[in-house]
Amino acid sequence: MSEIKINLPATSFPMKANLPTKEPEILKFWEQINLYEELRSNSKDREKFILHDGPPYANGHIHIGTALNKILKDIVVRFNQMTGKDAPYVPGWDCHGLPIEWKVEEEYKKKGKNKDTVPVNEFRKECREFATSWIEIQKKEFNRLGVNGDWKNYYTTMSKSSEAQITREISKFIINGGLYRGFKPVLWSVVESTALADAEVEYYDHTSNTIYSKFLIKSGPEKFLNCNVVIWTTTPWTIPCNRALAFNNKINYSIIKINNNEKIIIAEKLIDKVLADCAITKYEIIESFSGSELKNIVCNHPFKDIGYTFDVPMLDANFVNLEQGTGIVHCAPSHGPDDYYLCLNNNIQAFDTIDDKGHYTKNIIKFSGTHIFKADGVIINELTNLSRLLGKGKLKHSYPHSWRSKAPLVHRATP
Secondary structure: OOOOOOOOOOOOOOOOOOHHHHHHHHHHHHHHOOHHHHHHHHOOOOOOOOOOOOOOOOOOOOOHHHHHHHHHHHHHHHHHHOOOOEOOOOEEEEOOOOHHHHHHHHHHOOOOOOOHHOHHHHHHHHHHHHHHHHHHHHHHHHHHHOOOOOOOOOOOEOOOHHHHHHHHHHHHHHHHOOOOOOEEEEEEEEOOOEEEHHHHHHEEEEEEEEEEEEEEEEOOOHHHHHHHEEEEEHHHHHHHOOEEEEOOOEEEEEEEEOOOOOEEEEHHHHHHHHHHHHOOOOOOEEEEEHHHHHHHOOOEEOOOOHHOOOEEEEEEOOOOOOOOOOOOOEEOOOOOOHHHHHHHHOOOOOOOOOOOOOOOHHHHOOOOOOOOOHHHHHHHHHHOOOOEEEEEEEEEEEEEEEEOOOOEEEEEEHH
């Protein structure tokens, strides 16, 4: 019987990783040898690799999103360092904006404190202190992940030097004439009294009131006189803010006689849907025609009899489609991007319709002071009283909400 020997490699590595113990030891070793400073010293005069890192908010513990973000960037920086470049990484924190303010306001609510009674300088001071406390916590958490960077010399957007530099850069735009004051719709939270960025918006199912409203034609070709252009909207509260109607010249429309010889205009392909929604069973199609014939038609506002005496022109727009509604879109330039740009291109200006908290301004005749979230019923009643309502209903659909308050958002034109 032969004797067989097996030569196995020897290693000083332990059989168990024992990471809870080993990881802190590795981090301590990196700190003792000043790893980051050593890398900078040894990489002097090499080609630079600079990662432009969007900083996290200093408003709470890191989570899976911030951790993944930092780890992936750390991998990229390390890779470039290990392939012969000088790849410094200076971490930073975003200390401005709603995420931090909202957290401070939550603390106020717990203490029964009203933010509106707090002087603005005191509020900013508390926001600064709140951000500073979380910077220290997040710094330790990122360090624990093993992210290699200049943690002793991090930057913050709230540092005086950063704020001064931002002011200097904006001033350059002003001096060069590249900055102007405009007025356009943005997503707005009436609960938080502020605009929100797209990244701060979440979508949830929401049930909206829907209406079909009639706009009487004031001027145009003879065959259209005494006809009502019908629109459909999920935001009845924007009717007082209407300044135009949009049609599509590629869509065919029809004049339909309903009820007591009343004539309405809607898209030919949507006749069955609209009339069913409005519980109209007896009707007669008088004529069908190309959307191009609606050009230069002017309508009255549904609230003409209560002071809304301005003209409502019909404007050609390619965003009008046959997916929902009547094939004609009511345009409130202060409350929708499409509406805004269409009206702007036709010299119709957006105007101040609601305040920060969602109340109609004095520009909205008869309804000034009414909150828009309570206005649908008021508007529907007024349309009914003026015989301007053709139908109403409900629609459950995906709708933008604030990621903080979870409240529904609206488009609001602001400077």
